Amino acid sequence: MNAEAADALAAVKDADRKHVFHSWSAQELIDPLAVAGAEGSYFWDYEGNRFLDFSSALVYTNIGYQHPKVAAAIAEQSARLCTVAPGFAVDVRSEAARLIAERTPGDLDKIFFTNAGAEAVENAVRMARLHTGRPKVMSAYRSYHGATSTAINLTGDARRFGNDTATAGVVHFWGPFLYRSPFHATTEAEECGRALRHLEDTIVFEGPQSIAAIILETVGGAPGVLVPPAGYLAGVRALCDRYGIVFILDEVMVGFGRTGTWFAADHWDVTPDLICFAKGITSGYVPLGGVAISAAIAETFARRPYPGGLTYSGHVLACAAAVATINTMEEEDIVGQSARTGAELLGPGLREIAARHPSVGEVRGLGTFWALELVRDADTREPLVPYNASGADNAPMAAFGAALKKGGLWPLLAGNRMHVAPPCNVSTEDVAKGLAVLDEALSVADAHMA
Structure with a gap:
């Protein structure tokens, strides 16, 4: 390492140690x-x-x-228009929403933009509660949905422990995972059937009339790439339809090509009521997330104001990155x-x-x-x-x-x-x-x- 690189390294490390507060870490015990x-x-x-x-x-x-195509699109957008308030209609935001909606399953044709995945989850839950008038949301153990207030309570892994207030109206249940089956199953079909029975029992004993939504990661990311067995997501869709519950799929980690389809739900031909996305939509170049919304839930807010918003919702630099990312993924x-x-x-x-x-x-x-x-x-x-x-x-x-x-x-x-x-x-x-x-x-x- 030459002297110039050594000086740069020392400066970066010194400033990081003095001023950066890192997530999920005891600050004095890490050396990034x-x-x-x-x-x-x-x-x-x-x-x-x-x-x-x-x-x-x-x-x-x-x-x-x-990626040069996306980097160039961000630079081009920054030279033309760096930012504009979310209440305006602007070409690049509209185009990003159109490209996303074209790739979502079913009629999820309206896009609410957020800055990241956790905010997408927060807003999807809010939409579900307002749409149904119900308070509870069900989520799986072995899940991760983000680190904001509702999202971390929905999370089913140990990161919840230091943040769990038990006041978020969250009910956890066991999803299917044959390798460590909580249902003593020996085949994928048994695991699927028993997991769905357990979920329905939980719904019944919690009171279906109190449950606004069930949220699942389509493929469980942080808990270990948990691929659902055939029939499980369709079974959850059927339970939601039976009891009037909103079905939310969290595709923050698995959307936009990660599992070999635009959305992981495409593997099982399942359409939820809401999809949360982020991460791969811009390849992380500029933070962007959002919720893809079904026609029925969008209609709830056609003449009733949606009580939520973000200063940087649909930020134009992020949307430019999204348009370029989607087009690049298509072209290549x-x-x-x-x-x-x-x-x-x-x-x-x-x-x-x-x-x-x-x-x-x-x-x-x-x-x-x-x-x-x-x-x-x-x-x-x-x-x-x-x-x-x-x-x-x-x-x-x-x-x-x-x-x-x-x-x-x-x-x-x-x-x-x-x-x-x-x-x-x-x-x-x-x-x-x-x-x-x-x-x-x-x-x-x-x-x-x-």
């Missing part, structure tokens, strides 16, 4: 990597270390870093590439690796969205680290993560899982390179088995 640049599927630090990003940042750089067939990468490279490659490593209990995923479930014992399925592990309890996963980074692969680790989520347009060569590093690093996980 200082990133100097990024392009495509890679980013690098000031010392020249390059990392193949198998996390897509936080699962949002769907078209990779610094990035959604199709994501599907092919999953079916031809990641799926077969990860299963082949798993066969060589006893610490891999299960491989699951779609498109460019996969997870390895790591275990201490393949027979008992005991997780490699305990639930919500920290400190010494998390040592096996920390050692595994360190081995991946040493090999030049930046991972996304959560609990006892590694999530494999490279950009949707990752190259064949980079998939092979990443899988080779993963294969070698798994020997570290194997060494920690019971």
Whole structure:
């Protein structure tokens, strides 16, 4: 590292330590990597270390870093019009909404723009409560919906614990997950049927007349890429129709090509009443989220003001990034590439690796969205680290993560899982390179088995 790079690194680290308050962290116990640049599927630090990003940042750089078409569109928009209040009609906002609506299932043709995914969830829940006049919202354990007030209470993983006020009108239930079935199922069909019966029982005992919405991640992201069994989402749709409940799908992480379709709901031909989106809509280049709204719910607010809004709703720079991202994905067939990468490279490659490593209990995923479930014992399925592990309890996963980074692969680790989520347009060569590093690093996980 030359003197100029060393000085730049020192300045960045010093300012970060003094002034940046990091999320989900004890501030004095972290030492963030200082990133100097990024392009495509890679980013690098000031010392020249390059990392193949198998996390897509936080699962949002769907078209990779610094795609020239999107960067140029943001620059062009900034030269023409940087911002305008959300109450005006403006070409780029209208175009972004049109392009999104064309890709949503069914009649979800109205788009309410937010700044991020958590705000999308907050507003979808608000719409559902106002539409139905009911207070409760049901969400699954093993879920993540964001860190704002209602969204974090809806969340079903351990990040809820430090924020849960038990006053948000949230009811949790168990969704299907055959590998760790809460229903003692032995087949996908059993898991699906028993999960739906459990959900209906919960609805009945909570009182259907009190339930505004059921919100689900179409494919559970943070809890471990939980792909629902065939028939489950259709079954939830039917229960919502039976009891007059709004069905919300949270596609913040899985929308816009991540699972090999524009929206993950397309895999199961299910149309919810509301879809929450963010992340991949702009590949994270400028923050943007939103809610796609069905005709019936939009009609509720046709002559009744919707009591919600955001200063930067439909920010024009973000909308320009969204238009360019969607058009680029269409022009370059990035959604199709994501599907092919999953079916031809990641799926077969990860299963082949798993066969060589006893610490891999299960491989699951779609498109460019996969997870390895790591275990201490393949027979008992005991997780490699305990639930919500920290400190010494998390040592096996920390050692595994360190081995991946040493090999030049930046991972996304959560609990006892590694999530494999490279950009949707990752190259064949980079998939092979990443899988080779993963294969070698798994020997570290194997060494920690019971």
